[in-house]
Amino acid sequence: MLFDMDGTLVDSEKLWDVALRELAEAYGGRLSDEARRAITGTSMAVSMRILHDDLGQPERDPEASAAWIDARILELFRTGLRWRPGASPLLRAVRAAGIPTALVTSSGRALVEVAMETLGRDNFDVVVCGDEVDAAKPHPAPYLTAARLLGVPIGRCVAIEDSPTGVASALAAGAAVLAVPAEAPLSPIDGVRQLESLTAVDLEVLAALLGEPPPVR
Template identity: 80%
Template sequence: MTSHHPAAVLFDMDGTLVDSERLWDVALVELAQTYGGTLSTAARRAIVGTAMAESMRILHDDIGQPHRDPDVSAAWVNARILELFRGGLRWRPGALALLGAVRQARIPTALVTSSGRALVEIALDTLGRDSFDVVVCGDEVDAAKPHPEPYLTAARLLGVPIERCVAIEDSPTGVASAVAAGAAVLAVPAEVPLAPRDGVHQLESLLAVDLDLLAGLLRRTPA
């Protein structure tokens, strides 16, 4: 690994590596329907990238049923999304090639996701269990995204300084987490548009991303 490469590349999962947000759409819409409600577009966008408890709070408020038990709703969504994930996941454009290039260069990698471990284990059948040196799941940290803990945890487990890492994200919540942690951030929006943000490099897809571009992000990040 040459000195200008990142110390590690930290990948988000849903919407960044795999096109799974459409499956979450199905599960969340169906849950709202079982409660006799309709999930609004605004609420769905607000849910992207959030931890399950917050997602259920947003959904319950959106359909006018804040009294609902978030644990019951979360269990329903988890069961449904597990079924949908087992049906197969599609890679986001450019994601597989970039992950392969990073691994070939022997740059350490982490998967940093708001999804729970049970779901991630199914996703790893597509992503590859040897594709990541570290996996940080949403139900294995005390504070989920947008808190910086998930990315700080990944850097700590890898034994690398977070300021020498590049995080790749697709959602406002994930970007906020990575920025707060101190990583250089590449944002590739999927389901939700991202507003321009200082220090965050935004692209339409990962198709044009290579190791030189990732190294350039570190040079752009203030020390």
């Protein structure tokens, strides 16, 4: 099992909203809804480029902006991180079934370490962070890396994602993909099953995505 983090397991996109819009305001502008949607699921470098371009300030230093966002989002994660509906029970069921599990996120290691206080370190055999791979989502590298570290062929993995960027990454890697949109709807994509919430997902649903019979209880 390969789980995305932001917007999939934890309801953190609202916290990113706060940080991104505060930074835009500090720069004397307002982040458009279109740019905010485009940022979802991208690496920090890409996110800052989108934000700067949206504000008409492409000359700004992306590293300085990223450092500001990192500091603010760390504060917000420590006080306001919440599970997405159905995420915690599904993760517990996956672990109880002994299924190898990875967290595959575009967020950096420092932020993920804070999130782990909510997610539980023992819930993942492998954690792949956005600042620890050669190429970020939508490149397939994050998911290919996770499967390799788990020792499981990518074609035998199910990835759960909430964003177009993440779905594209998992598809390109060759995983079976379940899309559960968080803040914005997703267009239908061939080969991707889409559900409204993780509350509708159980081990039978996951097995079906791989064309396997339901697990014996």
